[in-house]
Amino acid sequence: MEVQGESWLTTKLEPFVDWAQKNSFWPLPFGTACCAIEFMGTVSSHYDMSRFGYEVVRFSPRQSDLMIVAGTITDKMAPVLKRIYDQMPDPKWVVSMGACACSGGFYRAYHVMQGIDEIIPVDIYVPGCPPSPEGLMYGILQIKEKIDRERKASRRGGKRKGEHAA
Amino acid sequence: MTELEARPEALQLPGVQDHPKEVRPRPMSLGERLYLPLLAGMTVTLRHFFQNIFRTRERVTIQYPEERRDYSHRYRGHHILTTRPDGSVRCVACFLCATACPADCIHIEAGEHHDVNVEKYPVVYEIDMLRCVFCGYCVDACPEEAIIMSNNYDMAFYSRSQSIVGKEDLMKPFTFDPGKLGYRPRFPEEEEKRAAMRREAFDLVAAAKAKGEPQSRVAAG
Amino acid sequence: MPPEAAVALDPAAAIAAGFPEGSVVPQEGPGAPTDQPTWVVRREVLRDLCRALRDNPKTRFDLLLDVCGVDYPEREERFESVYHLYSMPRGRRLRLKVPVAEGDARIPSVVPVWKGADWFEREVYDMFGVVFEDHPNLRRILTHDGFQGHALRKDYDPARRWILTEDKIYMPKLVAPPGRSDSMFERMTINIGPSHPAMHGTFRFVAMVDGEEIVASEVEIGYLHRCMEKMSETHTWQQVIPYTDRLNYCSSFINNVAYCRTVEKLLGVEVPPKAVWARTILSEFSRVMDHCVANGSSLVDTGALTNFWYFFQVREEIYGLLEAVCGARLTVSACRIGGLLADLPPDFVARCRRLLEFIPPLIDDVEKLIDKNRIWIDRSVGIAAISGEDAVNWSWTGPCLRASGVAYDVRKAHPYDLYDTVDWQVPVLYGGDTYDRYKVRMLEIRQSLSIIRQLLDRGMPEGPFVVDDPHVALPSKEACYNQMESMIYHFKLIMDGIQVPPGETYLMTEGANGELGFYVVSDGSGKPYRLHVRAPCFPIFSTFSDLMRGHSISDAIATLGGLNVIAGELER
Ligand code: SF4
Ligand code: SF4
Ligand code: SF4
Numbered sequence: 001m002e003v004q005g006e007s008w009l010t011t012k013l014e015p016f017v018d019w020a021q022k023n024s025f026w027p028l029p030f031g032t033a034c035c036a037i038e039f040m041g042t043v044s045s046h047y048d049m050s051r052f053g054y055e056v057v058r059f060s061p062r063q064s065d066l067m068i069v070a071g072t073i074t075d076k077m078a079p080v081l082k083r084i085y086d087q088m089p090d091p092k093w094v095v096s097m098g099a100c101a102c103s104g105g106f107y108r109a110y111h112v113m114q115g116i117d118e119i120i121p122v123d124i125y126v127p128g129c130p131p132s133p134e135g136l137m138y139g140i141l142q143i144k145e146k147i148d149r150e151r152k153a154s155r156r157g158g159k160r161k162g163e164h165a166a
Numbered sequence: 167m168t169e170l171e172a173r174p175e176a177l178q179l180p181g182v183q184d185h186p187k188e189v190r191p192r193p194m195s196l197g198e199r200l201y202l203p204l205l206a207g208m209t210v211t212l213r214h215f216f217q218n219i220f221r222t223r224e225r226v227t228i229q230y231p232e233e234r235r236d237y238s239h240r241y242r243g244h245h246i247l248t249t250r251p252d253g254s255v256r257c258v259a260c261f262l263c264a265t266a267c268p269a270d271c272i273h274i275e276a277g278e279h280h281d282v283n284v285e286k287y288p289v290v291y292e293i294d295m296l297r298c299v300f301c302g303y304c305v306d307a308c309p310e311e312a313i314i315m316s317n318n319y320d321m322a323f324y325s326r327s328q329s330i331v332g333k334e335d336l337m338k339p340f341t342f343d344p345g346k347l348g349y350r351p352r353f354p355e356e357e358e359k360r361a362a363m364r365r366e367a368f369d370l371v372a373a374a375k376a377k378g379e380p381q382s383r384v385a386a387g
Numbered sequence: 388m389p390p391e392a393a394v395a396l397d398p399a400a401a402i403a404a405g406f407p408e409g410s411v412v413p414q415e416g417p418g419a420p421t422d423q424p425t426w427v428v429r430r431e432v433l434r435d436l437c438r439a440l441r442d443n444p445k446t447r448f449d450l451l452l453d454v455c456g457v458d459y460p461e462r463e464e465r466f467e468s469v470y471h472l473y474s475m476p477r478g479r480r481l482r483l484k485v486p487v488a489e490g491d492a493r494i495p496s497v498v499p500v501w502k503g504a505d506w507f508e509r510e511v512y513d514m515f516g517v518v519f520e521d522h523p524n525l526r527r528i529l530t531h532d533g534f535q536g537h538a539l540r541k542d543y544d545p546a547r548r549w550i551l552t553e554d555k556i557y558m559p560k561l562v563a564p565p566g567r568s569d570s571m572f573e574r575m576t577i578n579i580g581p582s583h584p585a586m587h588g589t590f591r592f593v594a595m596v597d598g599e600e601i602v603a604s605e606v607e608i609g610y611l612h613r614c615m616e617k618m619s620e621t622h623t624w625q626q627v628i629p630y631t632d633r634l635n636y637c638s639s640f641i642n643n644v645a646y647c648r649t650v651e652k653l654l655g656v657e658v659p660p661k662a663v664w665a666r667t668i669l670s671e672f673s674r675v676m677d678h679c680v681a682n683g684s685s686l687v688d689t690g691a692l693t694n695f696w697y698f699f700q701v702r703e704e705i706y707g708l709l710e711a712v713c714g715a716r717l718t719v720s721a722c723r724i725g726g727l728l729a730d731l732p733p734d735f736v737a738r739c740r741r742l743l744e745f746i747p748p749l750i751d752d753v754e755k756l757i758d759k760n761r762i763w764i765d766r767s768v769g770i771a772a773i774s775g776e777d778a779v780n781w782s783w784t785g786p787c788l789r790a791s792g793v794a795y796d797v798r799k800a801h802p803y804d805l806y807d808t809v810d811w812q813v814p815v816l817y818g819g820d821t822y823d824r825y826k827v828r829m830l831e832i833r834q835s836l837s838i839i840r841q842l843l844d845r846g847m848p849e850g851p852f853v854v855d856d857p858h859v860a861l862p863s864k865e866a867c868y869n870q871m872e873s874m875i876y877h878f879k880l881i882m883d884g885i886q887v888p889p890g891e892t893y894l895m896t897e898g899a900n901g902e903l904g905f906y907v908v909s910d911g912s913g914k915p916y917r918l919h920v921r922a923p924c925f926p927i928f929s930t931f932s933d934l935m936r937g938h939s940i941s942d943a944i945a946t947l948g949g950l951n952v953i954a955g956e957l958e959r
Contacts, residue, residue: 032588032611033955034636037680038717044699048227059584071588075551076531077610080582099269102296103326106269106629109614110538110547111530117326125323129299130717132319134230139322141231146324170423172478172800179794180815183476185775186792189819191768194761203759210752211693226700238732240714262881268626301629301720307881309867309874315714349714351864
C-alpha cells in the first residue's frame with residue numbers, strides 16, 4: 001500500500017518538476033571568448049532570453065542548472081571548467097556554444113581542447129562561430145525537448161538525468 | 167617613407183613631446199556632491215521605460231521564434247549543395263572547397279560519373295558542422311557554384327556524430343526557399359531570372375516535401 | 388658601421404657608432420627589411436644601447452612597441468629576438484634584432500629600460516625558450532605549467548598537446564612587502580578568477596590584501612591562448628583572415644584591415660578607392676562598437692547595468708550593417724587581401740546614415756546617466772591613475788594612453804586609408820584614471836561618427852571592391868565561368884595561395900584599444916613564415932598588478948573593464 005502511495009505521489013509530482021525545470025533554467029555562462037559576446041547579445045534587449053524564463057543568469061555554479069560554455073576552452077582552462085561543472089548540483093545540463101567549445105573549431109592547436117566533451121558531458125551542441133543569438137536560443141529550446149523526451153524514456157523504465165549521481 | 171616618420175603636425179599634439187608626469191583627476195562640482203545629477207539619469211531611464219510600454223513599434227526585442235531578425239541575403243549559415251535541373255548534385259568533386267577551408271572540415275570522396283560530360287561527382291560529401299567556422303571560403307572557392315550558404319541558423323545537435331552533415335542533408339531542399347539563401351558568389355543583387363528559377367525549384371521540392379519528409383535539423387539522439 | 392654621412396644625419400646612427408665595431412650592424416642591401424631601419428645587435432651591448440637610445444635627447448626612443456621572437460632553424464644563431472622601438476617625440480621607428488644560438492639562448496632583459504618589456508619577454512621565453520637575464524619574473528605566460536617544449540619553434544608539432552593536471556596548476560607565492568606598523572589586519576591572499584565574471588572569464592588575479600588594501604598581487608593569463616600565431620604558420624595568407632577576426636573580437640573588422648594592409652604592403656598592392664573608403668567607414672563603426680563594449684562592461688562591473696543595454700542596442704544596429712556587408716555579425720572576415728570580400732550592398736549608404744541618426748541619442752543617454760553620477764565618480768575618479776610618462780614606459784597606446792594626456796594616435800601620426808583627408812581631433816584628458824578612460828572613449832565615439840559622416844557626404848567612390856590582380860584576389864565568378872584563363876588563376880590561387888615575396892614588415896593600425904601591429908615574415912612560400920601580433924592590450928594589462936597596489940579589490944574590478952582587455956587579443 002505504502003509503496004503504491006509513494007509512487008502515486010512521485011508520478012504526479014514529476015511532470016510538475018519537469019515543467020518547472022524546463023521553463024526556468026538558471027544558466028551559468030562559462031564565457032571565455034568571442035562566443036561570450038554573442039551570449040551577452042542574447043541576454044540583452046534585442047533577444048532577451050528572459051522571455052523564456054531563463055533570465056536568472058547565475059555566475060555561481062552552486063545555484064545554476066544549465067551551463068552554457070561559450071568560447072574556446074584551452075588546456076589551461078580545462079581543470080577550471082571541470083571543477084565548476086562538478087560544483088553544479090544535479091540535475092544539470094550543458095550547452096556547448098560555438099565551434100570551439102564543441103570541437104575546437106579551426107584551432108587544431110597545441111593549447112586548445114578539441115571539444116569540451118573530452119572532460120564533461122554535453123547535452124546540446126550549437127554550431128556556429130559564433131552562433132547567432134537565435135541559434136543559441138534554438139539550442140537552449142532543444143534542451144526543453146530533451147527533458148520531455150527523457151521523461152518519456154523514464155516512464156518506460158530508463159534513467160533520468162542526474163539519477164546516476166543521486 | 168610615410169609609415170616611418172610621423173606627420174609633423176602629429177608631433178605637436180599635446181603630450182607627445184613631453185609626456186605629463188602628473189595626473190590631474192577631474193574635480194567634482196557641488197551638484198555632483200549632492201547626488202543631484204542622479205535625477206537627470208532617472209528621467210532617462212523612465213523615458214525609456216515609458217517608450218517601451220507605449221511606443222510598441224519601437225520596441226527592440228525580437229520575439230524569437232515567432233518573429234525573426236531580418237538577415238540579409240549574405241548571411242553565412244547552414245550550407246547548401248546546389249543541384250542541377252535534373253536533381254543531381256552540381257558538385258564535380260574538385261576539392262577546391264576542401265582546400266580553401268581553414269577549418270579542414272569538408273570531407274569529399276570522389277567517384278566517376280556515369281555521364282561522360284561530367285567528370286566526377288562526390289560519392290561522399292560531408293561537412294563537420296561543429297568544426298566549421300562559417301567563414302564562407304568554401305563558397306568563394308567553388309568554381310561551379312555547387313556550394314552556397316543559406317541564412318538558416320537553427321542548428322543544434324545532440325551528439326558529435328550527428329553533426330557530420332552528409333550530402334543528402336546538404337541538398338535537403340527546405341533550405342532552398344529563395345528568401346532563405348545566404349552567402350553565395352559575389353552577385354550583388356539577385357538576378358531576376360535566377361530568383362525565378364530558384365523559386366520554381368523551391369515549389370517543386372516543397373511539393374515533394376509535403377509528401378512527408380522530416381524537417382527538423384535535430385534528429386532523435 | 389654606418390657611413391659617415393648617415394652618422395651625421397641620423398642621431399641614432401651616431402649612438403650606434405659609439406659601440407664597439409661589429410656589435411651594432413645596420414641591415415642593408417638586398418634582402419634587408421625596407422620598412423624601417425633595422426640593426427642587428429650583439430646581446431652584450433643591448434641594454435646599454437637601449438638605454439642610450441631612450442635617453443639621448445636626439446633619439447628619445449621612449450616607447451618599446453613590441454618584443455617578439457623568430458626561429459630560423461637553419462641558421463647558426465637560430466633564434467632572433469626582435470624589438471620594435473618608437474620615438475614618440477620624433478615620430479621615428481627602429482627595429483633591433485638580437486640573434487642567439489640554441490645552446491646559449493640568453494639575452495639581457497630590457498625591463499630596467501622599459502617596464503613594458505616584462506610580459507613581452509616572458510612570451511618570447513614561453514614560445515621560444517630564450518632566457519632573459521635579470522628578468523624579474525621569468526616563467527611561462529601563455530601556456531600552462533604542464534606544458535613542455537616551446538610552441539613557436541619551427542620543430543614543434545602544432546597539434547602536440549599537453550594535459551594540465553591539478554597538481555601543476557600555478558599558485559603565485561606573493562611576497563608581502565614589509566608590514567605597516569599601523570595595520571590591524573592579518574594579511575590575506577585572495578584568488579579571483581579565471582572563471583569569475585568580474586575577471587571577464589579569462590584572467591586570474593591573485594591579490595594579497597591588508598584589510599581592504601591590495602599590497603601585492605599577480606596576474607595570470609593564458610587561459611585563452613589559442614595559438615593563433617602558430618596556426619597562421621600552417622595556413623595560407625588568405626586563410627589567416629578568419630583567425631584575425633578572433634583577436635579583438637569586439638572589433639574584428641579593424642583586425643582584418645590591419646592584417647590585410649600588412650600583407651598588401653609586402654605584396655605592393657594598391658587597394659581600390661571604394662574598398663579603402665568602405666574600410667575606413669567600417670573600421671570607425673567597429674571602433675564605436677568596441678568602445679561600447681569597453682565602457683559598457685566597465686560600467687556593469689560597477690553595477691550600472693542600464694547603460695549596458697543601451698550600448699548593446701548600438702552594437703546590435705552596427706551588427707546589422709556588418710551582416711549586410713559580409714554575412715556575419717561578429718566574426719566578419721570582411722576584408723580580403725586587396726580589398727573586400729564582396730561588393731557593398733546597394734543600401735549601404737542609407738544604412739550608414741540611419742545608424743548615424745540612431746547612435747548619438749543612445750550615447751547621449753549614457754552620458755546623461757553616468758557622466759555626473761556621483762556613484763560612478765566615486766568609483767572611478769583617481770582610481771588606477773597612471774601618468775603619461777609611466778604609461779609610455781609601460782608601452783601603453785590607444786585610448787588608455789590618451790586618457791593620461793598623450794595624444795598619440797596612429798591615425799594622426801601615420802595616417803592610412805582616408806584618415807588624413809577628413810577633419811577630426813584626437814581627444815585627450817589628463818586624469819589617467821578609470822573615469823578619464825571612460826570619457827576618452829565617449830569622446831572618440833563622437834569623433835568616429837563625425838569621420839563617418841564626412842566620408843558619407845563625400846559619396847561612395849566608383850569602381851571595383853577588390854584589386855583586379857588574379858595573383859592576389861580571386862577573379863569574379865562570371866570571369867571564371869567564361870574565361871579559361873580566369874579559371875586557371877582561380878584554381879592556382881586556391882591551391883597554392885597568394886605568393887607573397889620574401890621579406891618582413893611591421894605595420895601599425897589604430898586598433899580600438901591602441902596600436903595594433905602585425906609583424907610578418909615571409910619566406911616566399913604560400914604561408915606566413917612568422918606572424919606576430921602586437922596586441923595593444925598586452926602591455927596595458929601587464930601593468931595591472933602594479934596599478935592596483937594600494938587600491939581595493941572592488942577598484943580592481945572597476946579598472947579592468949576600463950582598460951578594455953580583450954582576451955582573444957591579449958593571449959592570441
Ligand atoms: S566558436 Fe568562434 S566565435 Fe566562438 S569562441 Fe570559438 S572562435 Fe570565437
Ligand atoms: S564555411 Fe569556412 S569553415 Fe565552414 S566549411 Fe566553408 S570554408 Fe570550411
Ligand atoms: S569546390 Fe564546389 S565543385 Fe569543387 S568539390 Fe567543392 S563543392 Fe564540389
